[in-house]
Amino acid sequence: MISENQIVVVGGGIAGLCAAIAARHLGASVHLLDNSPAALRGGNARHARNFRVVHSEPTQFAPDRYQAAEFLAELDSVTGGGSDHTLAERLVAGSETLVPWLMANGVAMQPPSLGVVPYSRRTVFPLGGGKAMINALYRTAAALGIAVSNDANVSALHECTSGWTVEIDAPDGKTSAIEARTVIICAGSPGADPEWLHRHHGAAGDGLVIRGTPYADGRLLEQLFAMGASAVGDPTASHMVAVDARGPRFDGGIVTRITAIPYGMVVDASGARIDAVGAGQEPTHYARWGPRIAACERQTAYLILDADGLQRAAPQAFAPIEAASVSALAATLGLESAALETAVASFNATPPAGARPLTCTPFAAYPMRAGITFVHHGVAVDDRLRVVWTDGRCKDTLFAAGMIMAANVLRRGYLAGLGLTLAAVFGRLAGEEAARHVVR
Numbered sequence: 402m403i404s405e406n407q408i409v410v411v412g413g414g415i416a417g418l419c420a421a422i423a424a425r426h427l428g429a430s431v432h433l434l435d436n437s438p439a440a441l442r443g444g445n446a447r448h449a450r451n452f453r454v455v456h457s458e459p460t461q462f463a464p465d466r467y468q469a470a471e472f473l474a475e476l477d478s479v480t481g482g483g484s485d486h487t488l489a490e491r492l493v494a495g496s497e498t499l500v501p502w503l504m505a506n507g508v509a510m511q512p513p514s515l516g517v518v519p520y521s522r523r524t525v526f527p528l529g530g531g532k533a534m535i536n537a538l539y540r541t542a543a544a545l546g547i548a549v550s551n552d553a554n555v556s557a558l559h560e561c562t563s564g565w566t567v568e569i570d571a572p573d574g575k576t577s578a579i580e581a582r583t584v585i586i587c588a589g590s591p592g593a594d595p596e597w598l599h600r601h602h603g604a605a606g607d608g609l610v611i612r613g614t615p616y617a618d619g620r621l622l623e624q625l626f627a628m629g630a631s632a633v634g635d636p637t638a639s640h641m642v643a644v645d646a647r648g649p650r651f652d653g654g655i656v657t658r659i660t661a662i663p664y665g666m667v668v669d670a671s672g673a674r675i676d677a678v679g680a681g682q683e684p685t686h687y688a689r690w691g692p693r694i695a696a697c698e699r700q701t702a703y704l705i706l707d708a709d710g711l712q713r714a715a716p717q718a719f720a721p722i723e724a725a726s727v728s729a730l731a732a733t734l735g736l737e738s739a740a741l742e743t744a745v746a747s748f749n750a751t752p753p754a755g756a757r758p759l760t761c762t763p764f765a766a767y768p769m770r771a772g773i774t775f776v777h778h779g780v781a782v783d784d785r786l787r788v789v790w791t792d793g794r795c796k797d798t799l800f801a802a803g804m805i806m807a808a809n810v811l812r813r814g815y816l817a818g819l820g821l822t823l824a825a826v827f828g829r830l831a832g833e834e835a836a837r838h839v840v841r
């Protein structure tokens with residue numbers, strides 16, 4: 402019945418939850434559909450740690466100040482000015498009220514004094530991490546009377562006289578359909594699909610790791626394009642980081658990230674040193690290494706450390722592979738011994754600024770791959786978050802929010818805490834825009 406599904410939200414990550422809750426607060430009846438099982442609900446926010454938020458004065462959760470102009474300038478700088486300016490301004494303005502809004506909807510935030518979070522004047526951390534935040538928002542959704550269906554994969558949308566018919570596939574192969582006056586698509590960034598990766602990256606796509614949920618597979622995005630929605634961004638451009646090659650292909654989360662690169666040297670699968678300029682000591686160096694590793698043969702590289710570097714680096718999720726000599730390490734890794742010895746000798750002769758020669762035994766290695774966080778590609782939206790069609794028109798009944806439309810403001814580059822902020826702010830705005838349309 403239409404009256405029971407004024408708004409259908411597709412995707413139960415942070416964007417979908419914020420959209421559903423915001424729309425419900427404005428009086429809409431809302432049904433949220435998510436294709437993951439309940440135990441894995443929440444999309445990639447399960448792995449995430451912090452939001453980037455404007456605060457013109459210090460707050461309990463964010464020390465110092467972080468002004469809107471600063472946020473906008475940083476966004477401009479990392480994207481090379483490639484953002485939709487109106488959307489970027491809505492994002493930054495929306496970040497300022499995000500923390501109180503989330504708290505009013507059950508999310509607890511972490512004061513920096515309460516535990517081990519990196520000091521940051523730009524970002525705030527939900528207490529207990531992303532999973533705790535997601536659980537709190539699902540509790541609020543239930544209390545507000547939002548219908549939630551898990552294991553509900555939306556496979557197609559068809560326009561009908563009353564709005565949209567939404568087709569749903571269940572894991573047992575059964576299909577069903579519900580009707581909605583308005584749909585908000587929050588199905589995440591594409592890329593969590595080996596076939597999609599292969600199509601856009603060729604054989605190199607087979608060697609890429611997906612750091613987040615396997616359920617954001619991008620198939621609904623392809624459906625939108627087939628229906629005539631406009632694309633934005635580049636499917637071959639991704640935010641990637643160095644991850645341990647022994648981690649899972651999907652959903653390894655934050656812990657498989659390799660953060661020890663500044664303490665050693667990186668070689669490729671032939672044992673030759675990858676001499677990377679400008680990818681050294683800064684805290685986010687692993688994001689610079691992602692694309693470099695993706696460009697390597699077999700999309701594999703090795704971080705080589707000595708005992709001193711190993712001791713100075715923070716522990717990693719997987720134990721290092723250790724050996725008494727460089728040649729023994731090469732043999733264990735299956736690398737050409739002479740090539741690795743030459744690489745170590747050349748590194749030791751002129752170590753990069755801030756690095757130490759690799760001389761203390763035992764030697765150690767971490768095998769690495771490139772792990773995708775999100776793809777800079779999605780569906781075009783206007784400044785009200787309505788999907789834009791290839792003829793330039795928009796419908797008042799179809800919205801998109803979250804990483805599926807992130808490329809409208811983030812054609813390239815990244816800023817810490819931006820993914821969650823973008824998804825939550827645009828989710829909330831899309832929910833409000835959609836509710837204004839359906840609630841008279």
Ligand SMILES: Cc1cc2nc3c(=O)[nH]c(=O)nc-3n(C[C@H](O)[C@H](O)[C@H](O)COP(=O)(O)OP(=O)(O)OC[C@H]3O[C@@H](n4cnc5c(N)ncnc54)[C@H](O)[C@@H]3O)c2cc1C
Nearest residue numbers: 412414416436444445450555589613616803804818820821
């Ligand atoms: C390992 C990792 C760590 C991160 N850390 C941070 C961080 O610290 N700070 C930060 O700001 N950002 C971080 N991010 C990014 C951040 O998590 C994402 O930007 C954000 O969670 C995206 O939210 P979303 O709702 O747009 O998409 P998603 O989280 O991808 O959610 C999409 C949802 O839609 C569902 N779905 C997909 N297709 C369908 C369909 N056809 N039918 C029904 N449901 C469907 C999926 O199951 C999923 O639940 C991290 C990402 C990863 C992978």
